[in-house]
Amino acid sequence: MAPPSAQEKLYTIHDIYNLPEGSRAELIDGQIYYMALPNRKHQTIARELFSSINSYIKSKDGSCESFFAPFAVFLDKDDKNYVEPDISVVCNPDKLTDKGCSGAPDWIIEIVSSSSRRMDYFTKLFKYRTAGVREYWIVDPDRKRITVYDFESEDIKDYTFSDSVKVNIYDDLCINFSDIAELLNI
Helix, strand or coil: CCCCCCCCCCCCHHHHHCCCCCCCEEEECCEEEECCCCCHHHHHHHHHHHHHHHHHHHHCCCCCEEEECCCCEECCCCCCCEECCCEEEECCHHHEECCEEECCCCEEEEECCCCCHHHHHHHHHHHHHHHCCCEEEEEECCCCEEEEEECCCCEEEEEECCCEEECCCCCCCEEEHHHHHHHHCC
């Protein structure tokens, strides 16, 4: 990565914490990216996914924990990277602090909106892979598509909202997106 120009300011987590009340933003490599408020469709998808994941973890007495946004993830354990994935699953309790997750979660899900498309498909994809996230899902309700990146096996699979999607970090968890599609009438 090229060094910033003399005119380009690098921001830190301090700048994120000092944003006006109600502002939502993420920080990637010292650049602030403002976030739009999620719509009802986004929230419905997030709720259903989180509910399925959390129920599964509880039923298995698993050591992983699931979190939904806003949940702070300090990807590179530095002061220039701060994200709030829609859903994060963290399996190493040593990464969890009172402020959030210090380091890469094992599994991240981002639900795409028109304003986050480039961020989710490009910027975060690269950042999550290099930070050590094991699995990354991009759920795109407008395209009715789920893209699953299994970074451990370097595999990418695309699914639709009529599919059941296998979670790679678990042996026996599949999420049925047709149930979610039915709730959304899509």
